[in-house]
Amino acid sequence: MTVSIWQSNHPSSRDVDLLIVGAGLAGTSAALHARAEGLTVVITDQADVAQGASGRNAGFMITGLDTFAHRAVEKYGEEQTRDLWHLSADTIAFWWQVVDAAGGSVQADRRGSLLLAESEAEAEELYRAAQQLHKMGLPAIWHERDPLGRGYCAAVEQPNDGAVNPVQLCEAMLAQSGAELIGGNEVYSVQQDGDRVTVLTRKHTFKARYVLLCTNAYSPLLHPYFGDKVTPTRAQVLVTEPLPASVIEACGYSDYGYMYYRMTFDGRFLLGGARHHYREQEHDTTEDRLNPRVQAKLDEYLARRFPDVTAPVARRWAGIMGFSVDGLPMVGTLPAMDRVGFAVGFTGHGLSMGAMTTKRALAKLLHGAHAGAVDAGRFYK
Numbered sequence: 001m002t003v004s005i006w007q008s009n010h011p012s013s014r015d016v017d018l019l020i021v022g023a024g025l026a027g028t029s030a031a032l033h034a035r036a037e038g039l040t041v042v043i044t045d046q047a048d049v050a051q052g053a054s055g056r057n058a059g060f061m062i063t064g065l066d067t068f069a070h071r072a073v074e075k076y077g078e079e080q081t082r083d084l085w086h087l088s089a090d091t092i093a094f095w096w097q098v099v100d101a102a103g104g105s106v107q108a109d110r111r112g113s114l115l116l117a118e119s120e121a122e123a124e125e126l127y128r129a130a131q132q133l134h135k136m137g138l139p140a141i142w143h144e145r146d147p148l149g150r151g152y153c154a155a156v157e158q159p160n161d162g163a164v165n166p167v168q169l170c171e172a173m174l175a176q177s178g179a180e181l182i183g184g185n186e187v188y189s190v191q192q193d194g195d196r197v198t199v200l201t202r203k204h205t206f207k208a209r210y211v212l213l214c215t216n217a218y219s220p221l222l223h224p225y226f227g228d229k230v231t232p233t234r235a236q237v238l239v240t241e242p243l244p245a246s247v248i249e250a251c252g253y254s255d256y257g258y259m260y261y262r263m264t265f266d267g268r269f270l271l272g273g274a275r276h277h278y279r280e281q282e283h284d285t286t287e288d289r290l291n292p293r294v295q296a297k298l299d300e301y302l303a304r305r306f307p308d309v310t311a312p313v314a315r316r317w318a319g320i321m322g323f324s325v326d327g328l329p330m331v332g333t334l335p336a337m338d339r340v341g342f343a344v345g346f347t348g349h350g351l352s353m354g355a356m357t358t359k360r361a362l363a364k365l366l367h368g369a370h371a372g373a374v375d376a377g378r379f380y381k
């Protein structure tokens, strides 16, 4: 990102304790955590609340990551996996607190999730994942047969999971935080001088005590530090017109997480995923557009697994996720800028990991606390 002398040349600056960049799940949850610190908080977003991935996702609050739990142990180690899965369970518990405090303005329910096996090989993997979940003290019910009767091979049920309207969730967190939101205000540059951070934006120059970047997929555009650590990755979704009756009571998740589906709160069928069929086209892009090939794969899947869903498709959309290089969220401060923190790289799991990751990001930024398995210090070992 560069900026001309005419785009941001404000004669006076505005002081703020904490400036959060990005008004998605990460930024609004960070603002809510910051309230307990007694800081004046401003959130700035180039668009508006929940206009990035946070307003385009499937609304699944699923415990875990994009890797099955036993595979995570192989990849990250036993202790880190335990930390990550409990961070996820705590994040979902946090969303429920927000939903309860919102007094009915956030649509959400605890319908649970079903991790479904598309093949015998995936069933084997799911069985081992369930064993690992039990070992970590997390609830998981093993189904040896397809609980949906739709040709899946087996399933793991996670009863504490649920679905939420993600836009309403972000709006509720913004309201509950008391933070000021400045929309339509792109951040052009962030520079720390001594203990003050100067932030050039479209409408203001800020002098902040602290800055927290919650810019996920767009982070590499803002600072080169993220260039080799966060890759923008596109995802595709479709939603039908309302159905006469529900066809699935849980959040369904299969093909190693590449396919996901549920009923919406107004009785439509939502289906997303299929990115893995055209990986190279959906990788390394911030372009918000439909990919007809991926959308055709969604249509095919709908016809094969849910032939009883005959209602026409009402809307199709895309969204841009921030994939980290090792699949884990990243919390830290920028090189040579200890007052500029970040919580990014949710790798398609912001509703699974968001709230407790941003809590750790704030603790790191304000108090120097280590962020556990999501600490970006792992890249420098």
Ligand SMILES: Cc1cc2nc3c(=O)[nH]c(=O)nc-3n(C[C@H](O)[C@H](O)[C@H](O)COP(=O)(O)OP(=O)(O)OC[C@H]3O[C@@H](n4cnc5c(N)ncnc54)[C@H](O)[C@@H]3O)c2cc1C
Pocket (backbone or CB within 6 Å): 021, 022, 023, 024, 025, 026, 027, 044, 045, 046, 047, 048, 049, 050, 051, 052, 053, 054, 055, 056, 057, 058, 059, 060, 061, 062, 185, 186, 187, 188, 214, 215, 216, 217, 218, 219, 222, 234, 235, 236, 237, 272, 318, 319, 320, 321, 322, 343, 344, 346, 347, 348, 349, 350, 351, 352, 353
């Ligand atoms: C189709 C789809 C389905 C998904 N389904 C699920 C799901 O079911 N469950 C789940 O857990 N996760 C899901 N995800 C992932 C989830 O949506 C993300 O992990 C989460 O929204 C990340 O939140 P965020 O706040 O970090 O990012 P975002 O919501 O993308 O927010 C980043 C914000 O930063 C702003 N910004 C960026 N750069 C600047 C700048 N320079 N100046 C000012 N503002 C800036 C952007 O405008 C944006 O609002 C899905 C994602 C997609 C796209």
